[in-house]
Amino acid sequence: MKLQEYRSKEILARHGVPLLGGEVATTNAEARVAAERIGGPVVIKAQVLVGGRGKAGGVKLATTPDEAAARAGEIIGLDIKGTTVKTVLVAPAADIAHEYYLGLILDRAAKAITVIASPEGGVEIEETARTNPDAVLRLALHPLIGLQPYQTSRVAFFLGIPAALRKDFASVMLGLYRSFVESDADLAEINPLVVTTDERLLALDAKIVLDDSALPRHPDLEAMRDLNEEEPSEIAAREAGISFIKLEGTIGCMVNGAGLAMTTMDLVKLAGGEPANFLDIGGGAKADRVAAAMRLILDDPSVKAILVNIFGGITRGDEVAHGLIEARAQQERDVPMVVRIVGTNAEEAAELLQAASFVTAASLDEAAAKAVAAARQVTA
Ligand code: GDP
Numbered sequence: 001m002k003l004q005e006y007r008s009k010e011i012l013a014r015h016g017v018p019l020l021g022g023e024v025a026t027t028n029a030e031a032r033v034a035a036e037r038i039g040g041p042v043v044i045k046a047q048v049l050v051g052g053r054g055k056a057g058g059v060k061l062a063t064t065p066d067e068a069a070a071r072a073g074e075i076i077g078l079d080i081k082g083t084t085v086k087t088v089l090v091a092p093a094a095d096i097a098h099e100y101y102l103g104l105i106l107d108r109a110a111k112a113i114t115v116i117a118s119p120e121g122g123v124e125i126e127e128t129a130r131t132n133p134d135a136v137l138r139l140a141l142h143p144l145i146g147l148q149p150y151q152t153s154r155v156a157f158f159l160g161i162p163a164a165l166r167k168d169f170a171s172v173m174l175g176l177y178r179s180f181v182e183s184d185a186d187l188a189e190i191n192p193l194v195v196t197t198d199e200r201l202l203a204l205d206a207k208i209v210l211d212d213s214a215l216p217r218h219p220d221l222e223a224m225r226d227l228n229e230e231e232p233s234e235i236a237a238r239e240a241g242i243s244f245i246k247l248e249g250t251i252g253c254m255v256n257g258a259g260l261a262m263t264t265m266d267l268v269k270l271a272g273g274e275p276a277n278f279l280d281i282g283g284g285a286k287a288d289r290v291a292a293a294m295r296l297i298l299d300d301p302s303v304k305a306i307l308v309n310i311f312g313g314i315t316r317g318d319e320v321a322h323g324l325i326e327a328r329a330q331q332e333r334d335v336p337m338v339v340r341i342v343g344t345n346a347e348e349a350a351e352l353l354q355a356a357s358f359v360t361a362a363s364l365d366e367a368a369a370k371a372v373a374a375a376r377q378v379t380a
């Protein structure tokens with residue numbers, strides 16, 4: 001889960017990273033009030049989860065509250081890489097002498113939290129890594145002892161941090177490291193970290209990406225989720241306890257278990273079709289979750305046929321069959337459906353499905369072939 005800049009800054013500030021906080025606003029009027037409260041020049045920044053906001057016109061300076069309101073008006077409603085800006089951050093503007101990049105990532109190959117640093121800040125680090133790899137330092141941290149003072153010094157020297165600011169830089173790095181570890185992040189970056197003309201270090205932009213699997217440990221961070229920036233289908237899936245990823249094909253798949261879902265997608269491809277989604281209804285799914293999954297699949301207009309593949313262990317076949325029957329009764333669009341249910345209560349399921357005239361299949365190969373054929377017929 002990606003956190004907005006102002007949320008990421010809240011976390012960094014808690015760990016002592018120096019920055020100019022500011023206020024969020026969703027209207028021109030709110031931006032004006034925020035600028036009045038701050039006093040002096042401000043920067044207005046689009047709060048969207050994509051990079052390169054500056055280039056896209058999502059970061060603007062203003063010297064008066066009137067100007068702040070006008071700039072906010074230009075940014076709110078702006079489309080940045082497919083996301084409409086709803087919120088801006090109004091923060092005191094900084095006078096920049098130099099911009100640096102400082103980030104931490106979880107490097108799975110190195111099996112370690114790794115520092116990425118560059119004296120060429122402000123621009124995207126991937127760009128610098130490509131055009132000028134010597135300007136990027138990568139430094140793996142020990143998984144048990146963590147960030148060491150000698151490493152902080154090494155990064156400071158590499159970046160060319162002014163001598164008078166090296167102590168402050170050490171506390172920025174430690175703050176970034178603590179933010180990363182304590183929030184179970186996958187990435188935490190400050191870009192740019194700046195030295196101001198009056199010789200202060202400040203984090204001007206921040207981005208934290210959290211590990212979704214660790215979110216249950218952090219209800220306070222989960223509450224920072226920005227629903228404005230998530231696909232409605234993904235929100236609905238999460239609320240129903242379903243793992244769902246939309247894909248480009250025409251065969252909607254409903255499966256229990258991630259491994260079985262992958263296999264099902266493979267067999268759809270083998271039969272000459274393309275899956276429209278990955279969908280795992282999870283273990284022990286009840287009828288209501290099956291119905292929710294069906295709604296998710298049918299909400300995608302490119303779905304031409306549905307393949308249901310259930311292996312009943314804890315999940316009971318008859319429960320799934322009830323869910324399917326209920327879902328079809330509510331369904332607004334008539335889409336052919338092929339069902340394969342084996343395992344716990346498969347016989348009861350077969351009876352229910354037969355009585356409701358569902359198309360069933362005994363094997364997964366057969367089910368995939370039937371679903372692909374049905375989708376072709378619809379398309380033809
Ligand atoms: P991004 O483009 O989405 O990464 O947004 P940033 O917050 O990093 O801003 C982009 C650029 O705008 C920075 O690299 C700075 O050059 C500039 N910028 C951001 N905040 C300020 C500020 O307070 N003062 C000045 N002078 N420039 C700023």
Ligand code: MN
Nearest residue numbers: 122191192205
């Ligand atoms: Mn930035």
